Amino acid sequence: MTALEVRDLNKAFGGLRVTSTVNLAVAPGERRLIIGPNGAGKTTLFNLITGEIRPDSGTMMLFGHDITRVPARRRAHLGLARTYQIITLFPGETLLRNVTLSLLGLSPLRWNPIVRIDRQAELMAGAREALVRVGLGHLAERPVGQTSYGERRRVEIAMALAQNPKVLLLDEPFAGLSIEERRDVATLINAISRDVTIVMIEHDMDVALEFAEQITVLHFGEVIVEGTRAEVVEHPRTREIYLGE
Amino acid sequence: MKRIALAGALLLLITLPFWIGNSYYVNVATQMLIYAILALGLNVLVGYAGLVTLGHAALFGVAAYAGATLINAGHGHIVAAVGALLATIAVSAIFAVLALRGTGLGFVMITVALGQIAWGIAYRWISLTNGDNGVSINARPHPFGLSLETAPALYWATLVVFLLAVVSMSIFVASPFGASLRGARDQPRRMTALGYNVWLIRFLAFLFSGFWSGVAGLLYLYYNQFVSPQTVALSASAEALLMVIAGGTGTLLGPIAGAVLVIVMKDIASAYIERWNFVLGAIFVLIVVFMPEGLVPGGLRLCRRVIAAARGPATVPAEESGE
Numbered sequence: 063m064t065a066l067e068v069r070d071l072n073k074a075f076g077g078l079r080v081t082s083t084v085n086l087a088v089a090p091g092e093r094r095l096i097i098g099p100n101g102a103g104k105t106t107l108f109n110l111i112t113g114e115i116r117p118d119s120g121t122m123m124l125f126g127h128d129i130t131r132v133p134a135r136r137r138a139h140l141g142l143a144r145t146y147q148i149i150t151l152f153p154g155e156t157l158l159r160n161v162t163l164s165l166l167g168l169s170p171l172r173w174n175p176i177v178r179i180d181r182q183a184e185l186m187a188g189a190r191e192a193l194v195r196v197g198l199g200h201l202a203e204r205p206v207g208q209t210s211y212g213e214r215r216r217v218e219i220a221m222a223l224a225q226n227p228k229v230l231l232l233d234e235p236f237a238g239l240s241i242e243e244r245r246d247v248a249t250l251i252n253a254i255s256r257d258v259t260i261v262m263i264e265h266d267m268d269v270a271l272e273f274a275e276q277i278t279v280l281h282f283g284e285v286i287v288e289g290t291r292a293e294v295v296e297h298p299r300t301r302e303i304y305l306g307e
Numbered sequence: 308m309k310r311i312a313l314a315g316a317l318l319l320l321i322t323l324p325f326w327i328g329n330s331y332y333v334n335v336a337t338q339m340l341i342y343a344i345l346a347l348g349l350n351v352l353v354g355y356a357g358l359v360t361l362g363h364a365a366l367f368g369v370a371a372y373a374g375a376t377l378i379n380a381g382h383g384h385i386v387a388a389v390g391a392l393l394a395t396i397a398v399s400a401i402f403a404v405l406a407l408r409g410t411g412l413g414f415v416m417i418t419v420a421l422g423q424i425a426w427g428i429a430y431r432w433i434s435l436t437n438g439d440n441g442v443s444i445n446a447r448p449h450p451f452g453l454s455l456e457t458a459p460a461l462y463w464a465t466l467v468v469f470l471l472a473v474v475s476m477s478i479f480v481a482s483p484f485g486a487s488l489r490g491a492r493d494q495p496r497r498m499t500a501l502g503y504n505v506w507l508i509r510f511l512a513f514l515f516s517g518f519w520s521g522v523a524g525l526l527y528l529y530y531n532q533f534v535s536p537q538t539v540a541l542s543a544s545a546e547a548l549l550m551v552i553a554g555g556t557g558t559l560l561g562p563i564a565g566a567v568l569v570i571v572m573k574d575i576a577s578a579y580i581e582r583w584n585f586v587l588g589a590i591f592v593l594i595v596v597f598m599p600e601g602l603v604p605g606g607l608r609l610c611r612r613v614i615a616a617a618r619g620p621a622t623v624p625a626e627e628s629g630e
Contacts, residue, residue: 112500138502150497152490163490166483167501175484175515182483225501 063126065090065259066111066229071120073103073110073283080106081117082283088229088276090125091256095274096263099303103283104263105147108231112144113137124229139168141228145218145235147263151206157217158202161189164221192224193217196250212243219250230254232262236269244269271295279303320466324459333458334530339570340462340469341526346550346562347472348519353548354557355485356512357492359415361544362402362422366517368429368539370395370524375442375534376435384448391528392521398425399517403510410495422544429536441535448529455529465526472519477559479515488512489557553594555601564602 066088073081080103113134166172196216264270277294279287374391406417447455455461555561577583598605
């Protein structure tokens, strides 16, 4: 069974076809890289998979379960988590509260209007652990506004990992990071257990190629090339569209 | 420190009828408490949900009208109160379902339209609401056999309800659901991706907000023993919204301070200044210019700055007190 499967997916914004008969099959535990020039429809594909936008046609399956018509919030409960290319945190809150909200999203406790959230020992311990995992344990009480860009990127990842997802979608996790920070984030991503299937969009070829087992090249919403790292890198079409040769 | 301040405030509030002098001022204080409850309820939407509404006077009015109608139909006060609150929650649910189709400006405009419909019904559906003449009730309720006919008695009864409202708000704000609501305000997309039902969170917040607005409306009925279409007019909704914004949205004390400010201007300053509306407007302009975050957070910021300046430049300003 595939962890994530996309069949004949189509999406057009007006006359612009951003996703054009895309097929994708990701095996459990696989590390998949999606590359393509700007405007290739990579983030749109993520938005379709997470349910933020609806496809015009096609189906999506999560571990054999048809999620095409499942609302976005339910997909999180089915084990799908994502990070954002443009950092999407709760700016006024502390790092701890950001991760707490992530944990709370899958817990029935989120509807409770009576108990004190900071007295929920299990929840708080889980959130701290998630921050420690990305090396931000010492900044738990700091508001997002007072952290660096690189730290925020790691909070993004901490929030996704805190949900213990089965399939994790990483949208350009290295964007805007310094060389040093890239190495930290790469170490972090490489340490994620094989129980988690990862699909990553990335422009940074150096870090990303090292990570990927299978690569999909998107161009104008279409899958142009797909295969192992070596196959894709050697493929003349890849060089033509993406590597610019 | 905080506890002493709280105990002092509570003592002042309880003993207010003894030191404030005549019963006119006791009644003014009662009005402040009633509008503070309304503003606290409205703040759930405006402050914590980030949904600005201009239709809350309608919910306040539904409770008052429903209460008065039930009392005049010969029902007891308990039936009337429960019926009035259920009616308010039902109307809140209708408002929420319609208004939550949009957020931001769309949400505001739908609440304005719904508020105007409520006003139209109060003004024109004469067989139900007695139109322009309004509806009166003959007597205030007697909870647990206590008469509320005197000004201090009604004040204390209102104070009890007000304190319940404050406590319920402070519990709500610190709860997981309160955190979910603020999350839905700040990052609705992310909240959906994290597994939250953003629509339902907002809907439930609307009901909670409507409930407290209804409680305020019912107290208003007991206080005035009369309700008229003016109660549900757009200007009444705007006034409630101004209380919240002037005092400080998304804070516990802000709406209370805002309600006190508006009632002071309306009931006390108006005796000395004919153009009190003008003065109130000027005060709002000053608040927006110098304390755009509202009186309470703005005042705290100024206090901290003054204290820091007095201690000398070396000291760091105190950390945010998380009101």
